[in-house]
Amino acid sequence: MKSKASQTISTDLRGFLRLLEKHKRLRVVQRPVDIRNIPYEVLRSERKGKAILFKGIKGYQGALVSNLLGGREFVALALGCSPEETLREYVRRMNHPVKPVILSRGPSQEVIRTKNKMDARLLPALTHCEKDAGPYITAGIAIARDPETQIRNVSINRIQITGPQELLINIPQHLGHIQAKAEAMGKPLEVAVAIGNHPVELITACSKAPFGSDEFELSGGLRESPLELVSCKSISLQVPARAEIILEGEIPPHTKKEEGPFGDFMGYYVPATKSHVFQLKTITHRRGFIFQAIRAGSVEDGHLLSLSREAVIYSALIEKEIQVESVSLHTMLFNCFVSIRKKHEDEPGAVISTAFDAYPWLKYCVVVDHDVDIFDARDVWWAVGTRSCPERGTVLIEDSPGFYRDPYRLHQSKLGIDATAPLGQWNEFERTRIPEPSRKK
Numbered sequence: 362m363k364s365k366a367s368q369t370i371s372t373d374l375r376g377f378l379r380l381l382e383k384h385k386r387l388r389v390v391q392r393p394v395d396i397r398n399i400p401y402e403v404l405r406s407e408r409k410g411k412a413i414l415f416k417g418i419k420g421y422q423g424a425l426v427s428n429l430l431g432g433r434e435f436v437a438l439a440l441g442c443s444p445e446e447t448l449r450e451y452v453r454r455m456n457h458p459v460k461p462v463i464l465s466r467g468p469s470q471e472v473i474r475t476k477n478k479m480d481a482r483l484l485p486a487l488t489h490c491e492k493d494a495g496p497y498i499t500a501g502i503a504i505a506r507d508p509e510t511q512i513r514n515v516s517i518n519r520i521q522i523t524g525p526q527e528l529l530i531n532i533p534q535h536l537g538h539i540q541a542k543a544e545a546m547g548k549p550l551e552v553a554v555a556i557g558n559h560p561v562e563l564i565t566a567c568s569k570a571p572f573g574s575d576e577f578e579l580s581g582g583l584r585e586s587p588l589e590l591v592s593c594k595s596i597s598l599q600v601p602a603r604a605e606i607i608l609e610g611e612i613p614p615h616t617k618k619e620e621g622p623f624g625d626f627m628g629y630y631v632p633a634t635k636s637h638v639f640q641l642k643t644i645t646h647r648r649g650f651i652f653q654a655i656r657a658g659s660v661e662d663g664h665l666l667s668l669s670r671e672a673v674i675y676s677a678l679i680e681k682e683i684q685v686e687s688v689s690l691h692t693m694l695f696n697c698f699v700s701i702r703k704k705h706e707d708e709p710g711a712v713i714s715t716a717f718d719a720y721p722w723l724k725y726c727v728v729v730d731h732d733v734d735i736f737d738a739r740d741v742w743w744a745v746g747t748r749s750c751p752e753r754g755t756v757l758i759e760d761s762p763g764f765y766r767d768p769y770r771l772h773q774s775k776l777g778i779d780a781t782a783p784l785g786q787w788n789e790f791e792r793t794r795i796p797e798p799s800r801k802k
């Protein structure tokens with residue numbers, strides 16, 4: 362049953378774009394543009410807090426959309442709740458997965474391209490950063506099944522387009538684990554990549570669900586209704602019926618090629634590395650498809666990666682009966698702000714240690730009172746400046762493992778800051794307010 366907080370979630374990307382338009386959060390570029398100028402235009406749009414839709418790209422097929430989740434309000438719109446409810450709703454709904462349903466046909470297969478009609482280079486994939494090795498698909502959800510258990514995995518992985526039917530896919534996490542199992546059996550791994558999805562599918566593809574969870578069931582949970590799938594044309598997988606584009610193919614065993622460099626989520630280039638070949642078999646798409654692009658390190662990327670990690674920290678704190686208002690990793694995935702309604706003076710310390718235990722990549726954790734806006738870094742720094750005492754209110758944890766790619770050992774220690782006001786002194790720490798304007802004429 363749908364909760365009071367949730368409104369009906371649109372079924373696909375097109376529905377979400379209509380919603381953004383209604384909320385004046387979509388900029389539409391009607392004239393055909395040069396693909397090389399798109400990353401800059403997307404960045405401008407990100408700064409203005411708007412998603413952007415390019416109706417035409419010179420020399421390419423289809424339209425292109427980016428910055429779909431360019432703000433917290435966008436995530437709330439995607440989930441059909443208010444920004445304040447987003448984290449709570451995410452946690453609640455992710456705990457109630459709903460199995461997908463399989464339809465006999467769907468718009469994602471309106472056009473079917475095989476053999477010489479199939480060329481991945483015709484997709485308007487972007488070279489997002491100056492030194493990227495070439496065009497990358499960055500908003501495709503990769504779907505595969507564990508060859509042992511048949512359980513589905515869905516994840517976003519960067520995919521470099523290197524030829525008409527050859528792509529390179531970076532799979533260090535669950536998908537890599539599944540591929541290694543197939544390789545050990547001497548088998549190729551069937552993979553489908555769906556591009557142009559409703560944000561719910563992107564959010565669940567980025568979830569921190571344990572290995573062996575079916576992210577499409579989590580999509581159903583977030584939607585509070587089943588996700589609609591169709592069967593692929595050339596492989597034995599099911600894909601979202603209303604996605605814009607589907608790439609069907611396989612990862613052959615023992616076949617890697619040089620991929621990258623690539624501008625990553627931290628805002629640095631990851632050097633060229635050996636990645637798996639993804640061999641294309643079929644492309645299906647909607648008529649007049651919309652390609653989606655996400656720049657790693659963008660606001661949108663940050664929202665996708667942070668929500669599930671915020672949820673992990675939030676749930677751990679709730680379990681300890683801490684009255685958490687919210688959790689934010691929005692400045693950078695390694696920095697966490699937590700707002701609480703403090704009940705005793707030891708609580709901020711407990712929040713800090715719980716957050717570090719729950720999410721080991723975390724490097725800094727600042728705890729503030731409920732009256733501080735943790736989605737505004739200035740407000741958090743105001744609280745640090747006016748309510749913390751470096752001598753008493755900081756926790757330094759040495760030799761504590763953090764983010765794994767760390768040749769200079771920058772991420773192997775942690776710092777917590779208690780920036781909450783002393784208990785019982787609320788009168789002295791009441792924030793000044795400007796009086797409301799008088800409504801009398």
Ligand SMILES: Cc1cc2nc3c(=O)[nH]c(=O)nc-3n(C[C@H](O)[C@H](O)[C@H](O)COP(=O)(O)O)c2cc1C
Binds near residue numbers: 518533534568569657
């Ligand atoms: C734009 C974007 C690009 C990403 N690229 C990769 C990638 O290339 N490799 C990777 O392991 N994770 C990548 N991720 C993060 C994963 O999608 C995310 O960690 C997900 O939870 C992994 O799924 P899994 O837990 O099923 O392995 C990317 C996320 C986004 C939003």
